[in-house]
Amino acid sequence: MAEKFEPVILGFLCNWCAYAGGDLAGVGRLQYPANMRAVRVMCSGMVHPDLVLEAFNRGADGVIMMG
Amino acid sequence: MIAIHVGQLARKLGVHRNTVTNWINSGKLKATATVGKKYLIDKNVFRIFCREYGISENILQELIGNETVPSKGDLPFTQNLNFNSKEVTMSAKPIGSVLVVGGGIAGMQATLDLANSGYFVHLVEKSSGIGGAMAQLDKTFPTNDCAM
């Protein structure tokens, strides 16, 4: 492998906590790898299992639920 | 809300239509342009305007036709919640705004309650941001929620 493995991670972020936390990480300039793509949801309980399967099906290396 | 043409309003008030246009343009009378060259004027804004310029409030009644204006302040005012203190009566109409001194958790809550029930609030805070001592706490029990 010529390139370093860069995983693609899909994140579901609860608007009221994890998403707000993500914003705060920005305000605090905390640095983290740019591998995650965030989907904002109104509650992590809103994420249908099908969506998670869909993500893996489409090649996501990981799915993180934050809520 | 009152929706009215400038001309109509001018006739009711007995002034020239340009006068009304000038009032609106200068911001003396707050009105929003809407469809069909009509202007929207808030009832309360109009009432205050009438009082300021000595115009009879009856015109307001006419303008809104059969719609009734909810009567305000029918009850004589007494500071009747303060049990031990002397009753204070006021002849003049009170000013509908409140000053809150201190932007900590108590000041903020009072401000929100007042603003949400129809009063203009001035919040005075000494430092550069509101939040007070609670913002300095790491967490609050019993849930250990973040104090922010």
Add this chain to the structure above:
Amino acid sequence: MSEVVDVSGEVGNFVVKVKKNPRYIDMEKCIACGLCAQKCPRKVDDEFNLGLNQRTSAYIKYGQSVPLKYAIDGETCIYLKRGKCKACEKFCPTSAINFEDQEEIVDLNVGAVILSPGFKPFDPSGFDFYGYGKIPDVVTSLEYERLLSSGGPCMGHLVRPSDHREPKSIAWIQCVGSRNTNRCENGYCSSVCCMYAIKEALVTAEHIAGEGLKQSIFYMDIRSHGKDFDRFYESAKAKGVRFVKARPHTIEAGQDNCGVTMRYAQEDGQVMIEHFDMAVLSIGLEPTTDVKQLADIFKLDLNQYRFAKTSDFSPACSNRPGVYVAGAFQTPKAIPRAVTEASTAAVEATTALIRSRGELTQQKIYPSERSIANEEVRIGVFICSCGINISGIINVDEVARYARSLPHVVHVENNLFSCSADTQEMMAKKIVEHSLNRIIIAACTPRTHEALFQETLQETGLNPYLVEMANIRNQNAWVHQREPEMATAKAKDQVRMAIAKAALSVPIERTKVNVIPKALVIGGGVAGMQTALSLADQNFETVLLEKSDRLGGNAWKVNTTDQGEAIRPYLESLIKRVETHSNIQVLKNASVTSAKGSVGNFSGTVQVNGGQREIAYGVAVLAIGGRESRPEEYLFGQDPRVITHLDLDAMLRDDPASLKKAQSIVFIQCVGSRDERRPYCSRICCTHSVKAVIHLKGLNPKMNVYVLYRDIRTYGEREDLYRKARDLGVLFISYGPERKPAVSLDGKDLTVKTYDPILRMPISIAVDHVVLAAAMEANDSHELTELYKCAANADGFLNEAHPKLRPVDMSVDGLFVAGLCNYPKPLNETIAQAKAAAARAAVILSQTEMTLDAIKSFVTDKCDGCALCLDVCPYRAIKLENYQAANGQGHFRIATDKALCKGCGLCSATCPKGGVYVHGFTMDQLRAQVVAALEDVA
């Protein structure tokens, strides 16, 4: 950055002179990018972190500051002091720095004033024996909060100041600057320190990994007298926090100036020497230093401790009409009470100004909404540079070029600041010019800025839910500063995901409900009556239900308030005002029998004297009260000389002569409280006992009075009563739950036996009376919680929506709670809470209609009524209904209540058939985002 300098006038019409101190930064222009603070060369102690670290002269108070605008500290700024520097001005991307800014005096014309200046944490530097300021590892509790905080100087990784190592053993020392008349003048209890010390001890365990952490709390009495506080205390003990009843007298520095060595005397007199890695001084609350000045300006009376003087019957009213007080300015108090009493102050102000409600506030009007039903999707993308906040990392031009290549996109542009007022105008023009019907803003976070852009859309006649934000600042540029290429790629993905979602967006209507301007108050005790009266005084019709045939409740049985004010005259006048008020309808022998609807719009039946009656109301206040329990121990009910607190109050009223003859009286505290059956503190009994013993000592100074207690919880300024009782010679003897006192009958003689931990031996007291501090219980709320689908805690006390921030709201919108049914509390707190409930209720009642957030669930045709979602809905917003399908077939189908739904979408995640979705977050939209996110993945 302002303060009051002068006030004149009277209630209804004050003129207040306010001094606005210069901020040197234009709030309109500042975008909080932080460049000024980065470039500022002047470092000063950060007072927000109590000097534990440094900030610059150009600063922001803390990360989440409101307003999120920087300020320049004129006291330390190099340019303002020495005329040279201006580094911030050079780098500010929006030219927001204004060194010409001047102090300004403005006159504000207001009808009422609320004072909530807060408190000052006690400064323990004067106590040389604790070594604060000299020993590095002695910190105050507030400093410790900052050490723990992720926004604090250690970024949330707790280390001790001396050598920056993790502390393994920490001691908390309670009552530093409280309950002390020797070394400072603060005789009162600060009410909050016991709980924050326990909290800090427990939170520390989350910070320090591994075994061996030892937290010790040195206390005089643990005062966990709030709702569920005792459970918290017990859980701390169970988790290994050590509680030591001792007041350490000396702290010395440990070896190499690290850690501390502490000396204290145990209860049995043995002197102990112990080493800790760190000591935390649990400092009390004091009035702010300028409180005297403030009181002079407003001509207010302060009490001996310089807290605002108030009556127990009107806890938010100062001596000056129209000036109200809230928070720790009145007396030291914890957050829930501060929040409650802020609402109390608000209701006092609104009542004074009721004739002018709505006069100075305005409603905004938007043009009518344009229908986009038949339009093709036309997306406009606005990419923000945020000065250089975004464009410094992300190649915004590249992102823009990329966005143009995406389907449906008809317009793309870059803005320097998308949120500025001129950009909003420009954006509105472009929307009209290009007939855009979906808008993407790639900028900061929707949590702070979505509302602004929604408003811009509304002004152009577009539905506000057609905007979608891509968060390329907070969750991209700011957190990937070292990987600009990865960040740009991520920004592209974010924009693509937003477009994919927006293409499927449809206009959503914000539901409106009409508000019935009428309140139902359940319970005719002091709490219910005060609530009803406050609402009625604000011109809201109020129905007051009382289950018995007499108003007044428990207040008839108590003689005086904690400050010693007689309750009877107040109660009688309150009842009279309630019964004669034209806006109050009092229904006695009445109860609620059915209820439906939701906030703004409740209806149902009440039973009055056996007959049914229909009522409709916008809000309901539950004030069903509580009662003194009947003890089951200490010979209560078997010997008439064993009585409860309320029995004693009755005797003091009706037959003081017989009490005067008594030679010996024993009070036993915590009878039925803080045990397995009722694991809570009844809050009022300690104060009631010390009040009673003072009264008894007044009747007969020679009487021997004993109080057998577990912890004396005379919180706040009630501590003065406790001190006075001790000065009068009342003997306080502590006991533990494992060694309870015993009351026995020896022939005709009544004897109390207990163990004295100081003498270390059992003692026996012959007594004339035994007074039991019987636990307070909530009245049965079972029927009401069923009817309104609200909740009570395990002890039967009705629950508030949030224990700190929403202490009078219930979790069901439109329901409020006040008085003993929420938790045991003294009369002044009941009155405060009742008025606060009225304030919160008035917020709803003063609107004619309520706009609900549009993010709600909705049912699709695919729903077949399987009802899986009913149980998962945390708000009980879903019910099953009969449904007639288009083809004539009938089946069950769910219906959602828009007023109850909070849009969490648990239903949509549960539904196997796509029968229910959430507006703005439909399955299709979320799937589109998932697909778009992973488009480039092989």
